[in-house]
Amino acid sequence: MSLQTALRFEADTAKNPNLKKAFEAQVERIKYDEVMADRENVVRLELQINQRAGWNENLEVASWKKRIRNEADIVKSEMRMAAKAALAVRRVALKQLFEREFEVWEKELGLQGKTFYKQRI
Template sequence: MSEATSYRFEAMGDNKSLKKALLRQTERIKYDEMMAERESIVKQVRKAALKQLIAQDNAVYEKELHAQGKTFYVQRT
């Protein structure tokens, strides 16, 4: 779209409604970014909690195997 055409459409309407629409869009974008950041934090917390739980379970299994004189198989690379 050329500048003249886009200016014509911007100049035709009420500038207040255009500004309101732009303000609503800016607020929506900020809200979406905030929600995305919160979701990211929740995912990180869940991931850390799962890692801790797996490490605890692994330690328990290692103890039980050690009591039986056994161990986990670890493949060398």
Template sequence: MSMTTALRFESGNLGQTLQKSLEREHQRILKDEQQAQRVKDINLDVDSNLKAEWAENLEEASMKKMYKINLDKIKHELDYGKKSFVMVRRAALQELLEKEHKQYEMELRNMEKAFYVKRT
């Protein structure tokens, strides 16, 4: 051990080796910091991609929900349309029947006849 200590201080080349070792250590630290920054950047990219994918899925789910709601509204509107159409048609048929009844009643009256009406 004493020989390496003495050799280290006595040799002129060993000082350059120490400088090279320090330089290598410094370069290794810089590479480690660069690598850590790259890992951090990749993690940020992955995180932002996950958030973007979540937002897209949320938008897609929202659109599907709105489509279903609109489909239900259209179905109800069609049902109400059918019901109102039936009501209008019934009213028109009722009016036609009343008109025909009055016409037959007038024809029978002209012939001095009448409809039979059962009185109870």
């Protein structure tokens, strides 16, 4: 510490008005620096809070989009499975229709004394 700084704090400020003014100015600077440091801390904390809030909002949007994408994939797979099931049901119904028509034709041909040609293997 320099001699001037030491004298500024240790000297009798009542006798020397310049030292008193310098001391008061230094006290004011210290108070101002403390206020500014507190304000900077508040700004820094608010910036961190805002960043975290932004990250959370982005995460919510991303998870929402991912959930929609997953649900769309589920719907597509259900539609494919429903189409396969409907195709299987239509095949069974068509097979039953052909069997009933074949029986009707056989009865009609039987009444006429005719039959379908069946090749023996």
